[in-house]
Amino acid sequence: MTQTEAEFLQSYDASKYEKPSVSTDIVVFSIGKGKRDNYRQLPKRHLQILLIRRKKHPYKDCWALPGGFVNMDESLRDAAARELSEETGLEPDYLGQLYTWGEVDRDPRTRIISTSYMAIVNENNKKLKAGDDAAEACWFDLTGRIEKVETHEIDGQLEYVWYIRLTLKNGREELSALLRNSRWFKGSTVAIKREIIENNGLAFDHAKIIEHGLEKFRHKIKYTDLLFKLVPEFFTLTELQHVYEAVIDKKVSRASFRRSIADKVTETEQYVTKGGHRPSQLYVFNPYWLETSLQEGVVDLWS
Amino acid sequence: MTQTEAEFLQSYDASKYEKPSVSTDIVVFSIGKGKRDNYRQLPKRHLQILLIRRKKHPYKDCWALPGGFVNMDESLRDAAARELSEETGLEPDYLGQLYTWGEVDRDPRTRIISTSYMAIVNENNKKLKAGDDAAEACWFDLTGRIEKVETHEIDGQLEYVWYIRLTLKNGREELSALLRNSRWFKGSTVAIKREIIENNGLAFDHAKIIEHGLEKFRHKIKYTDLLFKLVPEFFTLTELQHVYEAVIDKKVSRASFRRSIADKVTETEQYVTKGGHRPSQLYVFNPYWLETSLQEGVVDLWS
DNA sequence: TTAATAGTGTCTATAAGACATTATACA
DNA sequence: TGTATAATGTCTTATAGACACTATTAA
Numbered sequence: 001m002t003q004t005e006a007e008f009l010q011s012y013d014a015s016k017y018e019k020p021s022v023s024t025d026i027v028v029f030s031i032g033k034g035k036r037d038n039y040r041q042l043p044k045r046h047l048q049i050l051l052i053r054r055k056k057h058p059y060k061d062c063w064a065l066p067g068g069f070v071n072m073d074e075s076l077r078d079a080a081a082r083e084l085s086e087e088t089g090l091e092p093d094y095l096g097q098l099y100t101w102g103e104v105d106r107d108p109r110t111r112i113i114s115t116s117y118m119a120i121v122n123e124n125n126k127k128l129k130a131g132d133d134a135a136e137a138c139w140f141d142l143t144g145r146i147e148k149v150e151t152h153e154i155d156g157q158l159e160y161v162w163y164i165r166l167t168l169k170n171g172r173e174e175l176s177a178l179l180r181n182s183r184w185f186k187g188s189t190v191a192i193k194r195e196i197i198e199n200n201g202l203a204f205d206h207a208k209i210i211e212h213g214l215e216k217f218r219h220k221i222k223y224t225d226l227l228f229k230l231v232p233e234f235f236t237l238t239e240l241q242h243v244y245e246a247v248i249d250k251k252v253s254r255a256s257f258r259r260s261i262a263d264k265v266t267e268t269e270q271y272v273t274k275g276g277h278r279p280s281q282l283y284v285f286n287p288y289w290l291e292t293s294l295q296e297g298v299v300d301l302w303s
Numbered sequence: 304m305t306q307t308e309a310e311f312l313q314s315y316d317a318s319k320y321e322k323p324s325v326s327t328d329i330v331v332f333s334i335g336k337g338k339r340d341n342y343r344q345l346p347k348r349h350l351q352i353l354l355i356r357r358k359k360h361p362y363k364d365c366w367a368l369p370g371g372f373v374n375m376d377e378s379l380r381d382a383a384a385r386e387l388s389e390e391t392g393l394e395p396d397y398l399g400q401l402y403t404w405g406e407v408d409r410d411p412r413t414r415i416i417s418t419s420y421m422a423i424v425n426e427n428n429k430k431l432k433a434g435d436d437a438a439e440a441c442w443f444d445l446t447g448r449i450e451k452v453e454t455h456e457i458d459g460q461l462e463y464v465w466y467i468r469l470t471l472k473n474g475r476e477e478l479s480a481l482l483r484n485s486r487w488f489k490g491s492t493v494a495i496k497r498e499i500i501e502n503n504g505l506a507f508d509h510a511k512i513i514e515h516g517l518e519k520f521r522h523k524i525k526y527t528d529l530l531f532k533l534v535p536e537f538f539t540l541t542e543l544q545h546v547y548e549a550v551i552d553k554k555v556s557r558a559s560f561r562r563s564i565a566d567k568v569t570e571t572e573q574y575v576t577k578g579g580h581r582p583s584q585l586y587v588f589n590p591y592w593l594e595t596s597l598q599e600g601v602v603d604l605w606s
Numbered sequence: 607t608t609a610a611t612a613g614t615g616t617c618t619a620t621a622a623g624a625c626a627t628t629a630t631a632c633a
Numbered sequence: 634t635g636t637a638t639a640a641t642g643t644c645t646t647a648t649a650g651a652c653a654c655t656a657t658t659a660a
Contacts (some may be wrong), residue, residue, distance in 0.1 A: 003360060018375050019322045022416055040632085040637050042483075057306060072321050072414055076405025077494075085380040094493055099417045102379025111375055113325055115403045151594055158590045183593065190397055190532075191380075238639070255641075256622050277638040278630035287461045290486065291454055343610050343659085541612070558614075559649050580611035581657035 007167060009204070014186040020111040024080040024207065025067035026050075027098065027213035028119040031230045031243050032141060040276040042239060045246040046141040049168065049210065050121075050128075052087055053136040058108050063168075065210070066137070067114070080117040084194070088137045089129025092119035098213050106205050111207050116209045118217060120229040123203035126263065140168040143249060144214045147178070159184055164211055168202075176200045177207035218248050225264065228285040236272055236280035266288045315580065319592070323414040327383040328370035328509065329353075330516035333394065333424040334533045334546050335444060343577040343579040345542060348549040352471065352513065353424075353431075355390055356439040361411050362506035366471075366478060368513070369440070370417070383420040391440045392432025395422035396532040401516050409508050419512045421520060445469040446552060447517045450481070462487055467514055471505075479503045480510035508595040521551050528567065531588040539575055539583035540568070567592045 027049065034044035062154040066087045070079040077095065084090055098116040106112065128137045143166070150161040156159040162184040169173040178198035184191060194208045202210070221227050221244070232242050241257045271279035330352065337347035354366040369390045371383040380398065387393055398556040401419040409415065431440045445467070453464040464485040471478040481501035487494060497511045505513070524530050524547070533546050544560045574582035 017324075017372065020325050020373065020375065021320075022323050022325065038637085042638095069320065070323065070405070070416075072323065073407060075407055076403060076416065079405075096494065097402065099400065100379060102382075102418065104376060104378055113373075113379065115405065126613055158593070160593055191399065236639085253625085254639090255624085255643095258640085259621075268548070273631075276630095276632040276636080278640070279630095280639060290461070290463055341610085345611095352638095375639080427623080514613085556650055556652085557612085558616095561613085562649075576658075578611070578660040579657095581613070583612060 001060065020113045022076075023067055023112055023114045024070060024076060024083060025065040025101075025114050025116045025209055026080050026084050026095075026119050027065060027116060027210060027217075028088075028092065028121055029213075029217055029230075029247075030121040030139065031123050031246060032139060033123075042242060045242045047143075047246045047249075048139045049142045050088065050090075051138060051140055051168070053138070054203055055136075062203040063138075063140075063173075063201055064203035065206050067115075076115050076118070080115075080119075084119060090119075090121055090126075091125065092226070093122045093125065094120040094226060098216055099209075101209065103205075114209075116213060118213050120226060122229060122232070124232055127277070127300045137171050140170045142210070143167045144211060145249065157160065163197075166207060166211055166214075173201070175202055177202055177211075179207060179211050181211075221247055225285065225290070227261075228264070232269065233284060234268065234282045235284075236282060237261075238280060240265075240283070263292065325373045325379075325384060326370055326415055326417045327373060327379060328368040328404075328417050328419045328512055329383050329387050329398075329422050330368060330419060330513060330520075331387065331391075331395065331422040331424055332516075332520060332533075332550075333429050333442065334426050334549060335442060336426075345545060348545045350446075350549045350552075351442045352445045353391065353393075354443055354471070355507055356441070358439075365506040366441075366443075366476075366504055367506035367536060368419075368509050379418050380420070383418075383422075387422060392430075393422075393424055394428065395424040396425045396428065397421070397529060402512075403518055404508065406508075417512075419516060421516050423529060425532060425535070427535055441473050443473045445513070445517070445562065446470045447514055448552065466500075469514055469517075470512060476504070477511045478505055480505055480514075482510060482514050484514075508571075524550055528588065528593070530564075531567070536587060537571065537573065537585045538587075539585060540564075541583060543586070566595065 030048045030050070032046045032048045034046055036043045050066060052066050054060055054062055054064050066084050067080070068083045068087075070076060074082065077097070081095060082094070083091060096118050098118050100113060100115045102113050104111060106114070126139065128139075145165055147163045147165050149163075152159040152161065153236060159182055164179045164181065166175075166177045166179070176198070177196060177200065180195045180197045182193050182195075184193050194212070195204065196207045199207055217226070227240065227244055227247070230247075231240055237258055238254075240261065241252065241254065244257065245251055264286055265283040268282045268284060270282040272282060273279045310344055333351045333353070335349045335351045337349055339346045340585040353369060356371050357363055357365050369387050370383070371386040372392075373379060380400070384395070384398060387395060399421050401421050403416060403418045403495065405416045409417070424482065429442065431442075448468050450466040450468050452466075452496050454500060455462040455464065462485055464483060467482045467484065469478075469480045469482070479501070480499060483498045483500045485496050485498075487496050497515070499508065500512050502510055520529070528541065530547055530550070533550075534543055540561055541557075543564065544555065544557065547560065548554055568586040571587060573586045575585065576582045
């Protein structure tokens with residue numbers, strides 16, 4: 001007996017097999033302003049991440065990434081945007097997929113597969129909605145630094161290991177985690193393994209997700225326009241550089257920074273005159289920059 | 304009433320909500336040898352991808368990526384490896400996650416979320432297992448080229464569009480697809496949109512998945528060691544360059560290619576003498592190269 | 607001997623880091 | 634007027650593409 005495609009679809013039963021649950025987690029980055037050392041300086045910038053205190057089991061009272069289960073009638077991306085909006089009221093200026101976490105035991109409740117998204121929120125759009133009692137959301141200053149790099153030789157295979165320390169502070173609380181990442185072989189197949197070896201206050205495997213998101217963000221900010229999602233429409237180049245340095249957690253030289261972003265910005269006729277020093281020129285993002293990079297074949301910038 | 308975490312987990316009911324199905328699709332790349340123009344030349348190299356002819360609805364008789372549903376007791380990665388092994392007998396030399404496709408209507412049967420993986424199979428490990436009648440697997444020569452790039456201005460927002468033509472040939476059959484990728488704004492949020500606007504012989508949205516995997520592969524091969532997963536343990540630099548050029552679909556100059564891979568390879572004392580010209584020296588991959596790149600902070604190479 | 611490819615040297619253009627120099631406003 | 638920061642110039646180093654030159658083998 002041969003079926004047509006229409007007949008087949010008619011008789012298809014999707015409930016035959018047990019299925020994992022599917023959720024999204026969103027790594028939301030923004031920039032915070034700190035103190036200025038003196039009246040002439042710009043305020044110090046800090047990379048920030050958004051966390052939500054869990055009011056329910058499991059991991060009650062721990063801090064977690066915003067997110068939740070995917071509805072049957074919405075895409076993964078729409079689910080991420082909806083959860084972020086519901087839990088915090090934020091509308092992100094960038095939203096892109098990061099990675100899907102599919103280990104069997106990553107959630108103590110049941111089998112949950114979670115697709116993580118990276119969101120960027122402009123410093124002008126950071127305000128969180130008044131908290132209903134389901135969620136207490138808060139921005140944390142985030143640092144992630146390599147503590148140690150090791151090389152082992154096991155059975156003639158080289159294993160590379162690097163340890164990353166995450167620190168998250170919000171003024172009242174300080175969370176931290178230590179991750180052990182290694183490049184390893186399963187048979188002859190090479191892969192990366194991420195383990196949480198110390199965790200203080202973060203729910204589930206969210207330390208892994210945050211560390212992974214941070215690495216990707218630092219990588220992407222170098223060859224995309226994500227940096228401009230963090231700053232206001234008009235910005236000075238020094239301000240832009242401070243934000244860039246806050247993200248990559250490194251100082252760069254002024255001259256080479258300006259050269260590297262020269263074709264991504266357009267100067268305006270406006271200046272910031274207050275400051276006790278030469279006025280800073282204001283710039284805007286130059287969207288035509290993308291045209292150039294597309295023609296050079298740098299296409300896969302966004303996925 | 305307050306529950307402990309243990310009590311909460313005891314009472315958790317995972318079957319309350321309807322859930323999407325979860326599957327994996329694997330984009331398997333390898334290298335094929337073509338003809339040589341004369342007795343002195345090395346055979347021409349072609350980038351290849353593995354497809355499976357569907358024997359069942361939907362998309363009966365179309366070609367599809369290997370893959371299938373995820374079991375409850377295996378990780379996404381294990382599911383991808385298992386499906387690949389079951390359907391083709393292949394053990395990949397690299398297996399890494401690409402992207403998770405979560406649109407609501409991407410599969411006509413039901414809501415299916417699919418995580419795509421990229422696999423690389425060495426040219427010495429390409430042999431497919433004798434086909435049971437559930438699957439007919441075949442290597443296809445693959446090209447993917449940008450046909451056109453456009454810029455539109457809509458409501459003051461710039462939209463960039465690029466069209467990519469995929470062509471897949473296996474000697475008897477020729478498949479093709481045309482994709483329209485655009486960088487678009489949903490509100491002020493920027494994202495990428497991929498659409499299939501022409502499709503000849505590929506099942507589901509697999510043209511999108513293949514195009515996306517190809518872009519990622521071409522990007523990653525430049526800063527990782529994936530190139531060495533394609534060639535035998537001992538190789539000549541010309542052979543390596545031909546394989547590289549087959550992947551990126553571009554010629555590069557001999558001198559600069561050699562410079563760029565200099566610290567990734569180690570020379571041996573062996574030469575290939577037959578060929579009617581100066582003997583070629585054989586090289587092997589230098590695994591210590593990774594140590595250098597890790598210390599330079601190029602850490603997120605693998606995820 | 608010669609054709610064809612392997613392998614190397616070098617010129618140029620480009621990009622990045624380091625650091626010096628000039629410009630400007632406010633305490 | 635002094636000082637901290639803005640903005641620019643230039644020196645050096647590293648890298649990539651282009652291309653010429655030398656080396657070697659088999660027909």
